[in-house]
Amino acid sequence: MSGIEIAGIALAVFTVVSNGISHFVQGVKTIKYWRRYRIKLQGYAANMETQRVFYLDTLEGLLDGIVESDKDLAEMMAKPGALGWQSENYDKRLRQRLGRSYDVYLRTVREMYENLDSLCGQLGLSSTGEVLWNEYSIVDREMQRLKITVSKNVHQRLIADIDTANKNIREITRQSSYLEPIRETRRMNDLNRHWNRHLKLIRDHAASLYRVFVSGTNWKCRCKSRHAVSLRLKSHPTLLEEISLTADNRLKFRILLSNILPSKSLPGTLQWQEIETRSSTSMRHPMKSTASLIQMYRDANLNVASSTKTATLTSCQLPDSSISSATAIKNLCNEVWRDTHSSEMMGFLFDEENHEQNHEHYLYRVDTLPVYNSQSRSLHDVLSETRENSPLGTLLKRERLELAIILTSSVLHLEGTWWLNSQWSSHDIHFHRRLGEEPTPLTHPYLSWRQCAVADKSSTSTRKSTIGSGTIRNESLFALGLTLIELCFGKPFSALRRPEDGDLLDEATNKNCAFRLLAFVYDEMDGVYGDVVRRCLFQAFDVRVLNFNIEEVQNRVLEDIVVPLVENLKISKGDSGTR
Helix, strand or coil, rough: CHHHHHHHHHHHHHHHHHHHHHHHHHHHHHEEEEHHHHHHHHHHHHHHHHHHHHHHHHHHHHHCCCCCCHHHHHHHHHCCHHHHHCCHHHHHHHHHHHHHEEEEHHHHHHHHHHHHHHHHHHCECCCCCEEECCCCCHHHHHHHHHHHHHHHHHHHHHHHHHHHHHHHHHHHHHHHHHHHHHHHHHHHHHHHHHHHHHHHHHHHHHHHHHHHHHHHCCCCCCHHHEEEEEEEEECCCCHHHHEEEEECCCCEEEEEEEEECCCCCCCCEEEEEEEEEEEEEECCCCCHHHHHHHHHHHHHHHCCCCCCCCCCCCCCCCCCCHHCCCCCCCCHHHHHHCCCCCCCEEEEEECCCCCCCEEEEEEECCCCCCCCCCCEEEHHHHHCCCCCCHHHCCHHHHHHHHHHHHHHHHHHCCCCCCCCCCCHHHEEEEEEEEEECCCCCCCCCCCEEEECCCCHHHHHHHEEEEECCECCCCCHHHHHHHHHHHHHHHCHHHHCCCHCCCCCHHHHHHHHHHHHHHHHHHHHHHHHHHHHHHHHHHHCCCCCCCCCCCCHHHHHHHHHHHHHHHHHHHHCCCCCCCC
């Protein structure tokens, strides 16, 4: 029996006992010479009614906030048999509120219920209020009444035990009410520290993937200029259970690799292969060579409790057999485009450019064979189509929110890394599909292609754009606001501009257009979405520098931009759960 259910049953029995003693007193009045006993019983009745009121007040305080509706709480207080007393969700919240006191509370309420039940039996009543002496003769009933009336020691002991239990429950409730906000603050602080560590891992691994696939030396082939790479975007987890880790605590990413085939075979044909990377990190030993580092890291995977001379892992990793036997990929081009009918691990790549940490990326094929005759369309292209022909035109508000969450999360993950240009736009968001397939759902966006073996690091620019009387503190965030407006109306910015916004197709015109449309965003979507767009455009965050490498900035963007959209999506799905 749950804590919430036993509390309701005890309340019901309290009512039965209180009414039963009052009824018992009325019966004693018919006996002329029992005045002294009648006064004593009246005292018991008053005491039990007081205990019942105390218990009601304690329950109301205990359930405040657990039962969110005042109407539901009032019904539960008035009707101990109401369905709310059987709610598993309420009991889950009660456990969270009481913490380690839950078992003590449960035992105390159960003991009080047992004492109340015993008192009911002495009064000739069941715990449901049924009279147990109806089948007795009048003489037997009066003899039972006499026996109970003169057994004052039994009554006093039971009532004293009930009083003690009631006080203990009241004290548990008081202490829990005092400790709950303290525990919640501590929990949120721990959760924020966890998110910060997790976000740092995402950003570090994303930057490492860029060095490995784009600007590094892993492409040792002569055709590397024909290779390009695109990173799949994903939403940021907002609940501890949603963190995208593999069973061995490695972060997962999706990478799309492309290859333009030579003109002699299939002129102009684009060949691509999607792979999943599982990334992990250890501290780099300053005195080790690259070859020994790789061997040392593999040894650390085989034996986490290795000597202090080996790498110290940032997270406990329990390797499976494929990871423990993985080998370094020597020729990435041959390995990626090799014909195979298996999705086994391809091997791992090592980030040699990071001199502080060892980033190791294990590669798995998503498709067993490379894909030919593929098609790529940007979000801008999709928005430019007529509403009748565009898949965006049929998207529900919930589906727009899902894409908006992915875009906002991606800025949080990638701003300041080389994957995301500071002045990115809907031109840089792509959707891929095989030719002949149904139109791709807009749930798996990728960043635009990056030519491999080209050190393009222009996106790390932190310049500020001054437009009119205002300053864009962070261009990536401002670009996010523009893209969210496009997504809101289902049109590219070029179709949303008006002559009053400006004559030039520049940042000033975009800003004027965005500010003009902001009020309509609230009408088209809702207040939450509009507030997120407003924060992206005005960037009125109370921080000195709007740099995404700063933990405080990450927290502000997560809480003020990403989380509101996630909560809004839950509401649209009919889910009232919170972070």
